[in-house]
Amino acid sequence: MSEDLRLxxxxxxxxxxxxxxxxxxxxxxVDALDRNIARMAELAKARGVRLRPHAKTHKSVDIAxxxxxxxxxxxxxxxxxxxxALARGGIxxxxxxxxxxxAPAIARLIALNAASxxxxxxxxxxxxxxxxxxxxxxxxxLGVFVDIDPGIHRTGVSSAEDAVALARQILAEPSLRxxxxxxxxxxxxxxxxxxxxxAAIEARTDYLRDVIAALDAAGAHPAIVTGAGTGTHxxxxxxxxxxxxxxxxxxxxxxxxxxxxxxxxxxAPYERSLFVDARVVSANARxxxxxxxxxxxxxxEGKPPRxxxxxxxxxxxxxxxxxxxxxxxxxTADLAIGDMVRLSTPHCxxxxxxxxxxxxxxxxxxxxxxxxxxxxxxx
Numbered sequence: 001m002s003e004d005l006r007l008x009x010x011x012x013x014x015x016x017x018x019x020x021x022x023x024x025x026x027x028x029x030v031d032a033l034d035r036n037i038a039r040m041a042e043l044a045k046a047r048g049v050r051l052r053p054h055a056k057t058h059k060s061v062d063i064a065x066x067x068x069x070x071x072x073x074x075x076x077x078x079x080x081x082x083x084x085a086l087a088r089g090g091i092x093x094x095x096x097x098x099x100x101x102x103a104p105a106i107a108r109l110i111a112l113n114a115a116s117x118x119x120x121x122x123x124x125x126x127x128x129x130x131x132x133x134x135x136x137x138x139x140x141x142l143g144v145f146v147d148i149d150p151g152i153h154r155t156g157v158s159s160a161e162d163a164v165a166l167a168r169q170i171l172a173e174p175s176l177r178x179x180x181x182x183x184x185x186x187x188x189x190x191x192x193x194x195x196x197x198x199a200a201i202e203a204r205t206d207y208l209r210d211v212i213a214a215l216d217a218a219g220a221h222p223a224i225v226t227g228a229g230t231g232t233h234x235x236x237x238x239x240x241x242x243x244x245x246x247x248x249x250x251x252x253x254x255x256x257x258x259x260x261x262x263x264x265x266x267x268a269p270y271e272r273s274l275f276v277d278a279r280v281v282s283a284n285a286r287x288x289x290x291x292x293x294x295x296x297x298x299x300x301e302g303k304p305p306r307x308x309x310x311x312x313x314x315x316x317x318x319x320x321x322x323x324x325x326x327x328x329x330x331x332t333a334d335l336a337i338g339d340m341v342r343l344s345t346p347h348c349x350x351x352x353x354x355x356x357x358x359x360x361x362x363x364x365x366x367x368x369x370x371x372x373x374x375x376x377x378x379x
Contacts, residue, residue, distance in 0.1 A: 002356055003356060004356050005357075005369055008021055008022070009369070013367065014366070015364075018277070018361050018364045018366055023293065023340070024292055026275075026351075026357065026359060027274070028273055028358040028359065032272065033066075033251055036270045036271065040245075040247060040270070041072070044071065049245060050073050051071060051073065051245050052072060052075060052093065052095060052246060053072055053245075053250075054078070054097070055082055055374065056077065056078035057251065059353065059372050060374075061089030063251065063370070064086055064089070073093050074091070074118060075093065075095075076246045077096050077374075078096075079379060080109060081379050082377050083119070085373045086373065087119075092116060092117040092118055093117070094116055096119075096121040096122065098122065099147065100121050100128075106132060109121065113136065118143065120144065120145060120179050121145070122155070122182050123146065124157050126166065129144070129166060130169075132175075133175050133176050134175075136176060138175050141174070142177065145181060145224070145226065148182065148183040148208065150185045150204050150207075151185075151204065151207075160211045160215075163181065163214065163215060164215055164218045167222075180223050180224035180225055181208075181211065181212070181226070182225075182226045183204070183225075183227045185201060186229070188200045188204065188232055189260075190256055190257075191260070192260050194260075194261040194262075197231065197235065201232050201239070202239065205239045208225070212241070224243060225242050226245075228242050228246055228247060229248065230247050230253075230270075231260050233245050233250075233262075234264075234269075249349070251273065252272070252273055253270045254272075254274065255302070255347070256346065258272065272344070274348055274352075275342050275344065276298065276305065276342075276343045276344075277340055278292055278325070279291060279339065279341070280336065280337050280339045280340075280341065281324070283332075287333070289326070289332045290327075291324065291325050291327060293305075293324075294319055294321050294323045294325050295319055295321065295323075296322050297351075297354065298343075299347040300319070304319060305344045306343065307327060307342070307343060307344075312327065312329065312331050312332070312341065315327050315332060316329055353372070353375055357369050358371075
């Protein structure tokens with residue numbers, strides 16, 4: 001039994017039990033989650049594209065099952081360890097979006113390919129293609145995508161010529177299955193202004209068209225062009241080049257994505273579903289209270305979280321160390337020790353990785369507890 005189930009299992013189904021949770025706690029509004037999943041699935045279906053959401057956002061077998069049930073062809077995973085965790089939960093169609101290169105990792109990858117249907121991985125180096133081909137078997141070919149660098153020089157081939165050379169190498173190996181290409185424009189996802197984000201993606205898509213044209217001319221047409229993200233998926237769909245969406249954060253809509261105009265209309269098509277609940281532990285200073293959620297409760301590379309309770313809308317959160325945060329503002333005068341406060345998640349992916357479980361709620365009632373299945377699986 002997990003620690004969260006030990007602490008909170010008796011609260012499941014009890015009306016108003018959210019207020020009895022031990023804090024800080026990761027809380028997921030299950031109805032908002034399901035609405036977000038359904039909206040993205042409906043959009044992909046209407047546009048005739050494949051949906052393969054990114055599990056690095058949620059790291060959850062339970063959420064992955066909901067996404068597949070809604071129409072996803074599988075899930076993307078940032079790391080091999082995430083894919084192993086999801087495969088153990090019965091999720092198929094897994095695509096690893098980062099290269100797997102070391103001998104120990106390749107051995108794990110081949111073992112996973114033997115146990116998981118429709119597994120695939122990206123490559124950006126001839127030596128890696130050769131290593132994968134030598135480890136895989138023609139009886140159980142491994143799916144391989146050519147990773148294309150969108151300009152940030154993190155991973156991916158740097159030219160159309162390199163993409164063609166890798167595709168030809170993959171096609172020549174009977175133990176590998178050429179799937180297509182991947183180009184993920186991570187830098188562009190968080191450009192808040194819609195016009196600026198669209199212009200940036202249009203430029204990157206023009207380059208992607210050139211790469212695809214070179215592949216077509218070489219007899220290596222990419223059947224699947226996978227990429228996009230929550231920030232750019234509407235634009236990518238309109239441009240019509242990417243035919244598989246790797247969207248992730250749409251299910252939670254953290255502060256970083258809610259700050260972006262996703263549609264050009266100023267209205268978010270998805271709603272916030274993920275929160276951290278905290279509790280007031282000290283209220284001795286004028287205009288400020290201390291809560292029990294600090295640096296260990298949130299991703300901290302961006303802006304701090306914000307209070308989500310309507311009465312605290314004008315308040316401000318500030319980190320006060322590893323275990324504590326401060327809520328500052330006149331409305332805090334109405335808070336007493338023991339009071340619960342609801343805080344936003346600035347960046348959902350690394351925040352989720354800090355927690356053992358999701359606590360699912362409907363309104364103010366705890367309805368279930370789900371493990372963060374791939375927590376810490378970063379290798």
